[in-house]
Amino acid sequence: MADLKIGVLSCSGEECLGGTISRLATRKMLEELRPGQTVTLCLPLYLAGGEEERFFAKAFPVITVDGCSKCCAKRATEKYSGKVSDIVDVSEILGNDVALDKTVSTKDMTSQHMEMVDKVAKVICEKFDKIAENK
Numbered sequence: 001m002a003d004l005k006i007g008v009l010s011c012s013g014e015e016c017l018g019g020t021i022s023r024l025a026t027r028k029m030l031e032e033l034r035p036g037q038t039v040t041l042c043l044p045l046y047l048a049g050g051e052e053e054r055f056f057a058k059a060f061p062v063i064t065v066d067g068c069s070k071c072c073a074k075r076a077t078e079k080y081s082g083k084v085s086d087i088v089d090v091s092e093i094l095g096n097d098v099a100l101d102k103t104v105s106t107k108d109m110t111s112q113h114m115e116m117v118d119k120v121a122k123v124i125c126e127k128f129d130k131i132a133e134n135k
């Protein structure tokens with residue numbers, strides 16, 4: 001179990017707050033919540049990449065983290081690699097008003113924004129642990 005790795009793949013939404021929160025919550029998984037067990041790729045590399053990147057979702061269970069209901073990360077992963085193990089949609093957790101709000105530069109994030117990141121990261125973590133338990 002300790003050497004199990006799970007992919008967490010965030011959308012690259014630069015246009016709205018949901019995308020920023022997706023990326024920061026994914027980073028939190030990688031650096032703080034499940035370091036060493038979380039693996040990731042940025043979505044543009046995944047889309048532009050070759051065999052090695054496309055192999056990602058075949059090699060690891062993947063949770064996609066999307067900023068809004070368009071679910072770009074999920075759709076791209078399923079198009080190129082196959083079914084994802086679970087999904088997180090920020091708009092379902094924080095509501096459309098927040099997810100589709102105008103983006104905030106990471107340097108201007110407030111403590112309220114960081115609480116939103118924590119809330120999304122907690123949901124990713126729960127899904128992560130559920131997948132790990134069933135492996």
Ligand code: SF4
Binds near residue numbers: 011014015068
């Ligand atoms: S899922 Fe939504 S926020 Fe993310 S890249 Fe797609 S349109 Fe943008």
